[in-house]
Amino acid sequence: MKRDYRIDQIKKKTLNLIALNGSMDSIRTKDIANAIGASEATMFKYFDSKADIIESVIKDYVQSRPLNFPTEEITELGEFKEALHKILDFTFDSSVHRNRNVSLIVQVSLKKHPVSRWNYKNLQDEVWSFIENRIEYGKQHWEFDRSVDSGIQARLFYYAPLMFYIQMELFGGKAIEQFDYDKVKKTHIINFLKILTEGNNQ
Structure with missing residues (x-):
């Protein structure tokens, strides 16, 4: 064999x-x-x-995530929105394969296994650095509020829907109430862009 x-x-x-x-x-x-x-x-x-x-x-799964973006090539707000949609499409992928891998990552993270830190670093490199970079770009070109903390907002953008997904898919929330994930994604992006354009009021 x-x-x-x-x-x-x-x-x-x-x-x-x-x-x-x-x-x-x-x-x-x-x-x-x-x-x-x-x-x-x-x-x-x-x-x-x-x-x-x-x-x-876990490393196989993380390395297969379709979350690499050509940061410097995204110069239009519409392109940034498309990238945000791609991130959320991945986040709300409820396939059996993804559910099993995310469940495993949650388990190793709770045990503070070194691979969980490796996963975190990959998210930082793939997702948060991209969003942070484009938020800072948006302050110059898309009328984003200059008071917005790009580091905080990048992580909130990713983790808020991820926790929603985990509650629904892994912790049994779907057995209690159902949500249209497309509507959830649309609402999240609208709210996120509102924060970026109106400031965080802090």
């Missing part, structure tokens, strides 16, 4: 087992080995530990 195939198989089975059991702490390396139809010794040819597998799963 080819090495790449086996590695991919181990990672997929690990993610599936965590989703099935509800917690990464509830599965053992033996469970993963059984799921791929091999011995633990075989599995350890590819990964040093369960933690090593989980870290690899």
Whole structure:
């Protein structure tokens, strides 16, 4: 069996087992080995530990996020709005694959695993630095309020809808109330741009 195939198989089975059991702490390396139809010794040819597998799963997911923007090329407000929509389209992706990966990231973050800091740094580089940069650009060219703190607003723009998504998709909120995600995204962008143009009143 080819090495790449086996590695991919181990990672997929690990993610599936965590989703099935509800917690990464509830599965053992033996469970993963059984799921791929091999011995633990075989599995350890590819990964040093369960933690090593989980870290690899998260890094694969993070590196596949479609959140890279040509910052300096976005010079029109309409282009900035389109980029914000793309960020929210990703944030509200409720596919099984994304739900499982976000759930895993939440779990490792609560345990303060080093990979959670790596994920945070990637978000900083991919999303927040882009939004901050364009807010500062907007103060010069799009009549954004100069009193707005671009660092705070960039993070609030991302984390407010992310927490909304987590409550709905991962914590069972959809079983209690339903929301039109397209309307949520539209409302969030309208409110965000209102803050940027009217100031934060502080």
